[in-house]
Amino acid sequence: MSNNKLQEKPPSEMDINRIRADFPILNQEIHGCRLAFLDNAASAQRPTAVIDAVSRYYQHDHANVHRGVHTLSHRATDAYEGAREKIRGFINATSISEIVFTSGTTEAINLIASSLGQSISADDEILISHMEHHSNIVPWQMLCERTGAVLRVAPINEDGELLVDEMISLMSDRTRLVALTHISNALGTINPIEIIITAAHERNIPVLIDGAQAVPHTNIDVQKLGCEFYVFSGHKMCGPTGIGILYGREDWLERLPPWQGGGEMILSVNFEEAVYNRLPYKFEAGTPNIAGAIGLGAAIDYLQAIGMDNIAAYEATLLDYLTDQLSNVSDLQLIGTAKRKAGVQSFVIKDIHPHDLGTVLDHKGIAIRTGHHCAMPVMDFFEVPGTARASLAFYNTHEDVDQLIEGLAVAKDIFT
Ligand SMILES: Cc1ncc(COP(=O)(O)O)c(C=O)c1O
Numbered sequence: 001m002s003n004n005k006l007q008e009k010p011p012s013e014m015d016i017n018r019i020r021a022d023f024p025i026l027n028q029e030i031h032g033c034r035l036a037f038l039d040n041a042a043s044a045q046r047p048t049a050v051i052d053a054v055s056r057y058y059q060h061d062h063a064n065v066h067r068g069v070h071t072l073s074h075r076a077t078d079a080y081e082g083a084r085e086k087i088r089g090f091i092n093a094t095s096i097s098e099i100v101f102t103s104g105t106t107e108a109i110n111l112i113a114s115s116l117g118q119s120i121s122a123d124d125e126i127l128i129s130h131m132e133h134h135s136n137i138v139p140w141q142m143l144c145e146r147t148g149a150v151l152r153v154a155p156i157n158e159d160g161e162l163l164v165d166e167m168i169s170l171m172s173d174r175t176r177l178v179a180l181t182h183i184s185n186a187l188g189t190i191n192p193i194e195i196i197i198t199a200a201h202e203r204n205i206p207v208l209i210d211g212a213q214a215v216p217h218t219n220i221d222v223q224k225l226g227c228e229f230y231v232f233s234g235h236k237m238c239g240p241t242g243i244g245i246l247y248g249r250e251d252w253l254e255r256l257p258p259w260q261g262g263g264e265m266i267l268s269v270n271f272e273e274a275v276y277n278r279l280p281y282k283f284e285a286g287t288p289n290i291a292g293a294i295g296l297g298a299a300i301d302y303l304q305a306i307g308m309d310n311i312a313a314y315e316a317t318l319l320d321y322l323t324d325q326l327s328n329v330s331d332l333q334l335i336g337t338a339k340r341k342a343g344v345q346s347f348v349i350k351d352i353h354p355h356d357l358g359t360v361l362d363h364k365g366i367a368i369r370t371g372h373h374c375a376m377p378v379m380d381f382f383e384v385p386g387t388a389r390a391s392l393a394f395y396n397t398h399e400d401v402d403q404l405i406e407g408l409a410v411a412k413d414i415f416t
Pocket of ligand 1: 106
């Protein structure tokens with residue numbers, strides 16, 4: 001927001017208009033229609049503040065970080081490490097040692113699969129859920145293939161809710177890690193991660209939470225959650241692409257071996273051995289995405305100025321409206337009807353393929369996602385090839401939802 005003032009109440013439509021003005025991309029027509037961008041779960045848009053922060057960095061401050069004695073290198077290092085501190089504060093980590101920059105959620109999960117994986121053997125199990133994004137399935141499958149360990153999968157119900165008791169009953173002294181999404185990208189389900197973390201800890205099992213869909217929409221306090229690892233992506237929270245975060249509890253990160261070797265992650269090297277750097281640099285081999293980190297820091301400033309509680313409250317109201325409106329569309333089946341949900345709604349319409357639907361909507365200026373949403377097991381569960389998915393951000397409006405509903409009527413006229 002341009003004036004960066006904290007707001008006490010959920011933003012009104014008028015505030016939303018001011019917020020929307022911060023996002024230049026929203027102010028355009030697609031195929032001659034007003035843009036209704038409802039594909040935020042795939043990637044959110046960036047406010048001018050983020051675009052400017054990245055541009056300013058490249059125009060004034062760019063040099064490699066940590067290595068130089070010259071002014072630009074100092075400036076780049078200060079900005080990069082300043083961003084790390086902002087991220088620490090945003091999720092309330094204890095120390096910047098716990099904040100590892102990665103290229104995104106996917107890389108953060110692969111980092112843990114690779115690093116923790118070095119001590120996994122054929123007797124071990126990894127426990128995930130049926131509603132995971134492929135990035136919280138495939139790295140564990142690859143690990144199991146390498147080691148002979150077994151991947152266990154906790155089931156879900158017809159509303160797209162995790163069967164918590166079943167997940168807990170799958171925890172055993174063989175379980176080496178529970179890896180669970182905080183919010184499902186395909187279903188919008190908010191998982192009771194606190195219950196799962198407590199149950200896992202009672203059995204001395206560490207927990208990784210995939211927060212890709214949660215961090216943009218709600219307050220996260222990793223100390224309160226107590227999980228060992230929490231991962232997320234910058235581009236889903238108004239930051240740049242190619243930057244993400246692995247939060248790891250310091251004692252765990254200390255214990256884990258590095259996953260990539262190279263510059264930055266070492267203190268000294270000779271031909272006999274390398275001495276690894278302290279945290280978090282031990283996990284950051286090579287020149288990092290400096291501009292991405294700075295942009296993510298600017299995104300956090302922006303989100304905090306609006307207030308995560310305001311964002312969550314506003315999006316909850318808009319989700320209610322979206323769900324109500326979709327429920328009134330004939331022949332439309334909602335996929336994902338959990339009691340606790342974030343701003344994602346998947347659906348299918350009888351006799352219309354989701355891709356056809358998406359194409360017609362695009363011609364009306366409406367951007368939604370269609371397909372399997374990188375969650376093929378979820379599609380298998382609901383016995384659909386894919387869904388249409390509308391996903392909200394705090395800059396969406398009731399008008400966006402109305403435009404979607406009108407677009408659906410047009411699609412139904414064409415196809416049925
Ligand atoms: C729940 C969830 N996990 C992981 C990912 C992967 O994120 P990225 O592609 O930014 O690494 C996504 C992306 O859609 C997601 O929604």
